[in-house]
Amino acid sequence: MRALADASERWCDADFPPRVRAQRAICERTGYSLPVVEYALDALFQSASAAALEAAIVDEIGSLSALDGAVERAGRPALHALPVGRVCVVSSRTTIGVAIPPLLFALCAKCDVAVKDREDHFVAAFLKTAAEELEELGTAAVAEAWSGENDARDLAAFDAVVAFGDDVSLRKIRSQAAPRARFVAFGPAASIGYVAREALADAAACTRIAAGAARDMLLYDGEGCLSLHALFLERGGAIAPAVFGEIFRTALDRASVEFPPGPLDARAQARVANARNVAAFRVSEGRGAVIGGSAGYLALLDAPPSEPPSFLPRVVAIHCVDGPADALAYVRAHRLPIEAIALAGNRDDVDAMALETGASRIARFGELQRPPLGGNHGARPRIAEFVRWVTSEA
Amino acid sequence: MSYATEAGELDREILGTIERWRAGARALADSEFGDLARRICAHQLRYNEPYGRYGAAFGYAPDQPPETWQQIPAVPAQAYKEAIMATFDPARAALTFETSGTTGGAGGLHFMETAELYDRSLIAAFDRFVLGDGARLRYLNLVPNPAERPGSSLGYMMDRVARERGTGETGWFVTAESLLFDDFVAAVRSAVAAGEPVCVAATAFALVHVTDEMDARGLSWALPTGSRVMETGGFKGRARVVSRDELYERIASRFGIAREAVVAEYGMTELASQYYDDPLRLRDAPRRKVAPPWLRSRAVSAAGTTLPAGTVGALVHVDLANRSSCVAVATEDLGAVYGDGSIVLVGREAGAALRGCSLDAETLRGIAL
Numbered sequence: 214m215r216a217l218a219d220a221s222e223r224w225c226d227a228d229f230p231p232r233v234r235a236q237r238a239i240c241e242r243t244g245y246s247l248p249v250v251e252y253a254l255d256a257l258f259q260s261a262s263a264a265a266l267e268a269a270i271v272d273e274i275g276s277l278s279a280l281d282g283a284v285e286r287a288g289r290p291a292l293h294a295l296p297v298g299r300v301c302v303v304s305s306r307t308t309i310g311v312a313i314p315p316l317l318f319a320l321c322a323k324c325d326v327a328v329k330d331r332e333d334h335f336v337a338a339f340l341k342t343a344a345e346e347l348e349e350l351g352t353a354a355v356a357e358a359w360s361g362e363n364d365a366r367d368l369a370a371f372d373a374v375v376a377f378g379d380d381v382s383l384r385k386i387r388s389q390a391a392p393r394a395r396f397v398a399f400g401p402a403a404s405i406g407y408v409a410r411e412a413l414a415d416a417a418a419c420t421r422i423a424a425g426a427a428r429d430m431l432l433y434d435g436e437g438c439l440s441l442h443a444l445f446l447e448r449g450g451a452i453a454p455a456v457f458g459e460i461f462r463t464a465l466d467r468a469s470v471e472f473p474p475g476p477l478d479a480r481a482q483a484r485v486a487n488a489r490n491v492a493a494f495r496v497s498e499g500r501g502a503v504i505g506g507s508a509g510y511l512a513l514l515d516a517p518p519s520e521p522p523s524f525l526p527r528v529v530a531i532h533c534v535d536g537p538a539d540a541l542a543y544v545r546a547h548r549l550p551i552e553a554i555a556l557a558g559n560r561d562d563v564d565a566m567a568l569e570t571g572a573s574r575i576a577r578f579g580e581l582q583r584p585p586l587g588g589n590h591g592a593r594p595r596i597a598e599f600v601r602w603v604t605s606e607a
Numbered sequence: 608m609s610y611a612t613e614a615g616e617l618d619r620e621i622l623g624t625i626e627r628w629r630a631g632a633r634a635l636a637d638s639e640f641g642d643l644a645r646r647i648c649a650h651q652l653r654y655n656e657p658y659g660r661y662g663a664a665f666g667y668a669p670d671q672p673p674e675t676w677q678q679i680p681a682v683p684a685q686a687y688k689e690a691i692m693a694t695f696d697p698a699r700a701a702l703t704f705e706t707s708g709t710t711g712g713a714g715g716l717h718f719m720e721t722a723e724l725y726d727r728s729l730i731a732a733f734d735r736f737v738l739g740d741g742a743r744l745r746y747l748n749l750v751p752n753p754a755e756r757p758g759s760s761l762g763y764m765m766d767r768v769a770r771e772r773g774t775g776e777t778g779w780f781v782t783a784e785s786l787l788f789d790d791f792v793a794a795v796r797s798a799v800a801a802g803e804p805v806c807v808a809a810t811a812f813a814l815v816h817v818t819d820e821m822d823a824r825g826l827s828w829a830l831p832t833g834s835r836v837m838e839t840g841g842f843k844g845r846a847r848v849v850s851r852d853e854l855y856e857r858i859a860s861r862f863g864i865a866r867e868a869v870v871a872e873y874g875m876t877e878l879a880s881q882y883y884d885d886p887l888r889l890r891d892a893p894r895r896k897v898a899p900p901w902l903r904s905r906a907v908s909a910a911g912t913t914l915p916a917g918t919v920g921a922l923v924h925v926d927l928a929n930r931s932s933c934v935a936v937a938t939e940d941l942g943a944v945y946g947d948g949s950i951v952l953v954g955r956e957a958g959a960a961l962r963g964c965s966l967d968a969e970t971l972r973g974i975a976l
Contacts, residue, residue, distance in 0.1 A: 479941050479953070482909035483921035487939045489909075490683040497660040498690060509909070 214270070214277070214321050216347035218263035221317075223342055225258045227251065231338045238333030239309055244475035249432060252472065252582075253309040260586040261317060269587040270321060273597045280323065283605045290604035296324040297395060297601050298372030303329045303386055304336075305377040308437060312336050312356075314586060314595070315375045315397070320354055322599035327371070330356040373397065373599060397598050399591045402438035402552035403522060404429070404581055405445065407540055407566070408457075409558025413450025419457050422557045423464035425579025429555060431468045431510060432582045434475055434526040438552040439581050442522040444512075444531045445540040447558070454533045455502065458514045461531075462504045465512065474509040474527055484525050485511060492516075504531075521547040537566030544570045552591070555581050613650055614694065614720065614930070617643075621927050622727060624901055629731045634900040644676035644925055647934045654694035658682060658933055677905060677913055681923045681935035684877045688715030694931045695720045705758030706876040717760070717876050720931035725879045726767055728928040732899045733768050736883035737806075737870055742833050745776045745798050747791065749809035749817065750839075752779035760876045761839065765808045774803065786813060788820050795828055804833035807862070810840035815849050818857045829863030836862065839872040852892075871896070873952060877936045878902070879928035885949055895949040901927040906944045907937075916946045919953050 224232050232254060239250045270277055274294045278284050283291040300319040304312035312328045316336065319326045320343075330336045336356035344351030368374055368386060373395040376386045383398045390396055406426055413419055429441035446454050477485065492503045492513045501515035509527055516530035518539070523530065534540055544551060553574040554567045567575050573592035574584065584590055620643060624635060635643075652662045653669035658680075662668070665680045673679050682692065687706050691697055700718040702725060707714055719725055738744075746769035751759035753766045769777040776798075780791040798805045809817070814836070821827060836858050849857075851871075859866045867889040873896055874881035880902040885895045898904070905913045906920035914920040922942045925935045941953040 477909060479919040479921075483939050483941050486907060486909045486911060486921050487683055487685075487937065489911075490681070490937050491685045493664060494657075494661055494683055494686045495689070497664045498657060 214266050215263055216350060217317050217320060217343055218261060218266055219346045220339065220343040221258040221261035224254065224339060227255075231342060235333060235335045235338050239335055242331060242333045243309065245309075245433065246473040246475055249434075249472050249475070250309060252432065256583045257310045257313055260583075261313070262586075265586045266317065266321060269318070269595045272587070273594050274600060280321070280600075283603070290606045293603040293605060294322065294600035295603055296322050297599050298324065299370065300324045300326045300373045300375065300599055301329070301368060301371040302326065302375040303368075303377065304331065305382075306331070308377065309433075310335065311377050311399070312375075313339065314590070315598075316340075316354065317586075318596040319373075319375075319599040320350065322596055324353075324373070324599050326354040328354065328356040330358045332358055334358065369394075375399075375598070395598055397593060399438075399593075400550070402550045402591075403442040403524070404439050404553040404555070404572075405443045405540070405544070405549070405551060405570070406441050406555040406578060406581075407445045407537065407557070407563060408447060408450075408578075409537075409556075409560050409563050410447040410450035411560065412558035413447070413452040413457060415451060416456075416460065418557075419452045419460045420464070422578050423457065423461040424467070425577065426555070427461065427464035427468035428472070428579050429581040430512075430529045431465065431472050431474070431527055435524075435528065436526060437582065439584060441529055441555065441581060442524060443543070443549075444529055445534050445543070446531055448533055448535055454514060454531070458502055458504050458512070458531065461512060465504070465510050469510060477509075477526055481526050484523070485528060488513070488523055488525055488528055518543050518546070521549070537563050541566050541569055553581055553584075555579075610654055610695070614654075617647055617650060617930050618721060618724060621647075621724060621901065621930060624927070625727045625731050625899070628900055629734070640900070640903060640927070641676040643927055644679060644934055645672050645674075647927060647930050648672050648679045650930070651694055651932075651934060655692060655933065657686065657690035657692060661686070676903070676925055679925060679935040681925075681937035682933045683937050684875065684939075685715075686933070687717055687877050691716070691718070692932050693718040693720070702763070703758060704760035704763065704876045715877075716758075717932060719879065724928045724930060728880045728899065728901065729764055729767055730771055732881060732883065733772070735899070736886055736897065737835070737837060737872075738772060739886050740833070742804060743772065743774050744804050744806040744833070744835070745778075745794075746773045747778045747780065747794050747798070747805050747807045749780050749786065749791070749807065749813040751781055751783075754779075755782060760874075761810075764874075764881075768808075776803075781813065786816055788817065791817065792826065795830070798834075799828055799831060802831050804831045804835075806835050806837060808837045808839070811838050811849075811851070811854060812840065814838060814854060814858060818854075818861050821861050827861045827863065834862070834864055835868040835870060836864065837870050837872055839874070875924070875936065875938065877929075877933070878924055878926045880926045882950060893951050895945070895951055897949050900948075903948060904942075904944050904950055906942060906950075914944075917943050919943045922950065 223229050236250050240247055276284055279292050279294040283293040285291045302312045302315050316326055316328055328336045340354050340356050368389040369391045371394055374390045375397040376383055377399045379401055383400055387396050408422055426441055489511055495501050496503055504512035511528045513530045515533050551570040551572040553576055554570055554572040555576050555578045557578055574588055649669050649672040652659045662680050667673055686692055697718040701722040702719040704717045705714050748765045750765055751762040753762040756762055778794040780787040855866050855869045858869050870884045872881050872883050882896040882898045885897040888895050903925050905923045907923050908914055908920055919941055922940045923937045942950045944950050
């Protein structure tokens with residue numbers, strides 16, 4: 214655990230040569246701008262401290278010692294958390310570093326791990342650093358890029374398979390895994406934000422919320438499951454939605470400088486252009502407003518609730534609502550699988566709504582894209598997936 | 608000038624343009640096209656109220672229309688679903704076509720004040736691009752029957768063609784519920800026995816089903832010489848997608864016709880004119896599509912600026928035959944426009960794949976079903 218934390222700490226250094234090389238390769242592969250990739254690596258490795266790893270492990274299995282031998286427990290048999298066996302992590306094509314947290318916890322559980330790396334060989338580079346910290350990590354984990362089916366690993370040989378991707382990919386991977394293997398799937402999901410009227414108290418408060426929401430929206434060009442895909446603004450605040458829209462525009466302009474957009478392919482450009490045209494038509498009919506600067510983002514104020522999120526790069530719909538019930542109705546009407554929700558405003562009915570959306574994480578604006586290592590992404594445990602529980606009454 | 612006088616004059620000009628092209632006159636010069644397009648735009652800014660408001664957002668007014676046809680504000684096709692995009696009282700519409708619905712939303716309506724513009728535009732282009740040999744054909748239509756779906760522009764289109772250019776023996780083999788495969792087989796066999804060439808008009812999706820069923824039953828034919836297939840519509844909203852290359856190969860082998868006898872049409876309910884595969888370049892890959900001279904297109908960037916020739920972007924169409932609705936329509940269809948006005952459509956497969964554990968609208972629709 215300490216070796217992994219030390220390796221992570223080295224990767225926190227923006228000048229660490231392997232990281233610099235990996236950043237370049239990730240930019241090339243994903244098309245994201247360098248500041249976006251830098252942010253991703255900072256968020257990833259700064260969260261992977263020894264304290265964070267230990268806290269997550271102790272919380273889930275009781276103690277670090279349980280990984281090394283049977284540990285007495287009050288009122289229950291002694292527990293030994295053995296490795297589940299061989300673990301395979303199949304990361305998705307364009308996300309950055311999603312394989313790292315399960316890799317860290319699987320290694321902490323003393324599993325042998327194979328990671329489907331990407332063309333940037335980012336995971337392999339990190340593992341090399343880890344092996345420099347602790348030699349045996351070099352043999353416990355391997356990261357290789359493979360694509361398609363011809364050179365795919367034999368997933369049936371693994372005791373646990375962690376997979377990220379769309380439903381089609383997950384179904385396929387599941388079918389290839391051993392029937393009794395643990396299957397840890399992270400499927401498609403969306404994230405939303407809700408601003409209660411109390412939080413719309415004054416311009417300063419709104420500026421903070423807008424700055425956070427802009428970051429949540431623009432990072433990774435809005436393409437991750439933690440990206441802000443829909444924003445709900447409660448009516449009745451001191452700051453009216455239209456005024457908030459202007460504050461949001463300023464925040465988006467600033468965030469666009471901090472996190473420049475990646476290039477869009479022609480299909481995405483056509484869809485964004487169409488979204489802009491439709492919004493402009495609606496505005497001409499007296500419905501809503503378009504918040505769209507020259508920096509390649511588009512926010513649609515007072516978007517029709519009948520329409521699901523567009524899931525277009527750097528496009529977000531802002532829905533003006535009377536209360537949390539409206540937001541919940543929207544989520545249910547469009548059957549949105551919610552990963553996280555950002556909240557501004559402390560009110561019981563808002564908190565209750567957040568739980569009812571099915572979100573596995575409630576966060577502050579500006580933090581959506583920075584999940585803590587100890588969080589339960591996808592509503593899954595961190596290390597418990599990778600251990601085999603053995604109780605001893607002897 | 609009254610509305611009726613102005614509309615009548617514009618219609619006469621457009622019809623005259625169509626007639627001259629039919630008679631073999633040269634294509635419209637850019638200035639001629641632009642002049643007529645601008646005047647139609649001004650007419651629509653004055654009489655099509657939603658379009659007038661939309662145009663005003665771009666700084667245009669009836670007495671201050673755009674200076675070039677490229678500047679004409681193009682309404683998104685979605686506008687037809689959200690407003691009545693007509694220069695006239697739709698109660699007087701000669702033709703009303705239904706556009707497809709969207710997720711969670713209703714479809715739209717395209718009202719046309721006169722059928723003449725649509726009909727003459729259609730027949731002139733169909734004659735030039737599909738019936739260049741002047742053939743009289745039996746029309747076997749795997750598209751909605753207008754008697755059952757009067758709002759189907761595709762059904763209306765093939766009905767007009769069959770009435771004006773057919774032999775009188777026209778069949779319809781798609782109902783709201785099913786594809787009438789046995790009836791289609793009987794009609795094909797009848798034509799083959801009679802040695803009468805046919806035109807099978809079908810959506811790409813229907814052709815996949817027909818050829819699947821032919822394979823399942825071990826059927827194939829050698830259609831009479833001069834037969835052809837007009838494919839249209841793509842695979843929008845369908846789970847099963849076959850590449851166009853594979854589809855055309857299947858059609859050619861199952862129907863016993865040359866690949867060049869398969870012609871694709873590209874149109875929209877929101878337009879009155881259509882593109883077709885260029886009959887002079889049917890061996891090209893990808894095929895170029897051409898339109899009659901009163902329909903022009905631009906490929907645009909996300910910001911709406913016109914892209915250089917040959918660059919792929921979203922297509923914006925300017926159709927003079929859309930006099931009574933909107934002359935310029937923006938689409939999400941991807942394509943490149945070339946210097947000669949021809950276009951190449953780019954399929955959805957060229958688009959970006961899903962990123963990571965993200966979600967897009969199509970995935971969402973899959974979940975919601």
